[in-house]
Amino acid sequence: MSLNAEQTGSSDLVSRVPSGPVAEMWDKHKFDLKLIAPTNKRKFTIIVVGTGLAGASAAASLAEQGYNVHAVTIHDSPRRAHSIAAQGGINAAKNYQNDGDSIHRLFYDTVKGGDFRSREANVYRLAQCSTSIIDQCVAQGVPFAREYGGTLANRTFGGVQVSRTFYARGQTGQQLLLGAYGSLMRQVGLGKVTLHSRREMLDVVTVDGVCRGIVMRNLVTGAIESLAGHAVLLCTGGYGNAYYLSTNAKGCNVTAAWRAHRRGAYFANPCFTQIHPTCIPVTGDHQSKLTLMSESLRNDGRVWVPKTPGDKRAPNTIPEADRDYYLENKYKGFGNMVPRDVASRNAKQQCDAGRGVGTSGKAVYLDFAEAIKRLGQKTIEEKYGNLFHMYHKITDEDPYQVPMRIYPAIHYTMGGLWVDYNLQSTLKGLFVLGEANFSDHGANRLGASALMQGLADGYFVVPYTVADHLATSKLPPVTTDSREFKAAVEEASFRTKQLLGIQGRRSADSFHRELGHTMWDYCGMSRNAAGLEKAIGKIRELRAEFWTNVKVLGHDHELNQNLEYAGRVADFLEFGELLATDALTRNESCGGHFREEFQEDGEALRDDANFCHVAAWQFQGDNKPSVLHKEPLTFDEVHLTKRSYRE
């Protein structure tokens, strides 16, 4: 099979990264951005889709400034967004621990952690904003962990050698989201934000080439509704559920991003998916999702497997001499705290070598016995109580007594819609925030950086950059009665009716599961050209079958969860092909993208000469090959070196 893509080689992507030293870029840029006068802000309407960390923080900040905001969520409440499930923490270069941290070090760690596939300027800005995020969240009443003296506590995360992670037990995401949710609800109460809950975005609407609104389905009544405004912000998360089994919530989907992509927003680096090393292993075919055990557990838990393949003794009866603490042995400087991609790959290698544990042989141990002995069970309980509780509930095993069994699973997606320095996509007027964009994590995201990015984008970046768009663009009055909106509504209704009309024999879920198997088998922790080509073929076949054989019951004018789900699966079936195509095109290994053909001692082998770029894909039409655009990446501050965690 030939490559799906036509490579253009040339780049028409304007990243709008300011000139000058990276440390001064954001300040300079903020000054250069046009402002909207306070009294004029109320004349503008901004639509924010998604109410996770990025969406809630953006909606709240923009409303605080005086804009009229529409906030849209597929859930009954903004608080349900999957940011809520982030466990471990949020990074910030506060250097409260006096251990040598700085904005520059957080920047450096993140660029290196991303295996030199992120945009330096964005990462630097992220590190700069990180400190203000903590201040903002503390002021909102987020109950972060504290030391006895009343100051903020920190812990360590993978891929770094300082303690810069702020946390609230094992539920930091929940606390940060509830903080942002509080700010959002305050604006709802003040009438500055109109909340549209149980609404799913089905399309974006462009008028004269500028994104001016969205089409959404009212999930309760089934009505296809639309909203018009002056800018649209997509804060709709990642696409991990393309793999069916992931640590994402069941409702996480690619639909909003994919629909925008189809309307002209380029999709960047879709093959950069993060496989998290510490998840609870799969138990059977019935499994509907995977559960993450926070990376923070590796602060105290030690990863090991039996030295002899096929050693089926109970873990507590295996003597020290027969255990291989393979991360500690291989990565002396970082030990168990290597970044996620490295830890995951090593777990897979151990299991492939027959040293995996548990009934399936697809797990390694994460052992707390030593930490419990050193710190006492009470301390461990205080730090990780809710995670241990969750593990116990799911597996029926008590991790205080026996080591946890863990295995990697799809967790986060670094790829996303391409955005410039202003977080604006290639579709003018459409901004993309948080996990939904591609910008800050390169080929691998470091732990505790997702929360940081979502909030940086929402609280501190987009409020400035949206203003510039509003001030400099021609935005004639548009209402939802206009031709463009009516056409988009028509199209969305048609698609809904189409799904209901097929009346085939297979449920949407069965298609999704099959897609997930294909993605995981050929496009998961390790990939190769032959497998990826096979995957692309399989996905195309499955997509064709979907549109003739899916069975969706019920009507379009009611709450119909099956119909919602089918629409999302349909988009995953289109998106999956792009993901595999991107993986096939990127003939190198970097971060979470591991191509078996490109490796050195089992570590990823980058090809900076040919692939030091962002791959941004342009949609050409149904079943037509996408066009690849490349944004070259330059590294002026952090020099391109081999990424190693062995020292």
Place this chain on the structure above:
Amino acid sequence: MNWVRQTLLRNWLVRAISTTIGQKLVMGATGLLLCGFLVAHLAGNLLIFQGTEHYNRYAKMLHENELLPVAEAGLLVLFVLHILLSFTTASANTAARPIGYYGKHSKLSGGTFVHAHNYMFLTGVLVLGFTLLHLSDMRFAHLNLRLKYDSTLDPAAHALHVLHDPISAPVYLLGSLVLGFHVSHGFQSAFKSLGLNHPKYTPFLSKLSILFGIAIGLGFASMPFWYYFAGH
């Protein structure tokens, strides 16, 4: 009527008391004060076991006190508030769940023990009935609302007469036990409603509350039991 309501609601106190929390605060406060009354009332009544003359002396002292009408008026206010609020909150609570469950099971540990808190309204209504009967027996039938204590009266004899009545005695016995059951939850609940719930004190108060309920219930029940059922 609506404008009356609106006008009243302009007052901060009315506004506070009209909330569910405010109502429970008042119920808790009145409940606790009524518990105080029960203690005094029981202490006085138990004098009958010491002899009728002690009992009569206490009655005389009580009724010659010129502040008694004030105290009685206060008690009346407490009762009326407590009862009125119990009706308003109970009806609001019923309205809060128009469709019930097919079957509902508690998740509280402690299993199948009958929880007094599930029967507060029912036991409250029974206590109200008992109180009215008791007032008509003791306060109105005998004392006739006379303010001046008449030396010809013999309250002890009257009390013994009531307690020996084959209909009154079982009613008094049951009424007392129901009252005890009611306050066994009410006493501790009042503290919680008033905002006192602390790991240091609450376990103690919960136990005290049950002991209080038992003491009140058995204390009052001891009289009909002794004089009618035990045949003294």
Place this chain on the structure above:
Amino acid sequence: MSAMLDLTLKIWRQDGPKTRGAFKTYHLKGISTEMSFLEMLDILNEQLIQLGEEPVAFDHDCREGICGMCSLMINGQAHGPETKTTTCQLHMRRFHNHDTIVIEPWRARAFPVIRDLVVDRTAFDRIQAVGGFVSINVGNAPDGNSVPVPKVNADKALDAAVCIGCGACVAACKNASATLFVGAKVSQFALLPQGQAERVQRVQKMVAQMDKEGFGSCTNTSECEAACPAGISVEMISRMNLEFLKATVVGAT
């Protein structure tokens, strides 16, 4: 370790907010004890689709006990028989072969049924919108360490803040009272220095909105605490009561 269960399910089916609902009985065979409760419902729905019957609508999302989206009254208990557990974290190993399981939606006037087992919990959002926040605009925050918070207060505030907003407290309360939910939010901010500026108004506004939504009042039965998957203590309710009392005494007229 894993066994197979045959089950009878009695599930509340209701087409829409305005239509009448009724229980419908389903038989399900070969359910693995390793499954979660919601995975069991997934299997039922898959079978219903094959039979041409509309699947049972139920709310769920994260399936790891944190989003608060899942609900369900299972055999008369909110989130089923386990304590400190959401429905999505409940596993079938908790049930026995040939069990009959009754599944109902949360029942409360303030939580109207939308369809089958899905209820509308936006009342909680409206309560949050009147006071569940600290009014601090982005850009105003002082340094995070400028105001020390005693560890014990921070921990207690977090004990309150872990509420997942699922509504089990309302569902389990015989009065459908939301005081645990509101009490938790009021307590979180009452315990932190950041919450002090709006302390008086917050409790008054949130209580007023709670009443407006039509929730019942608290009779201190503690059923909410027993049902709460996040383990929130009824102390939060008392703290709210005290806050309300203080606000009534010292607050504006």
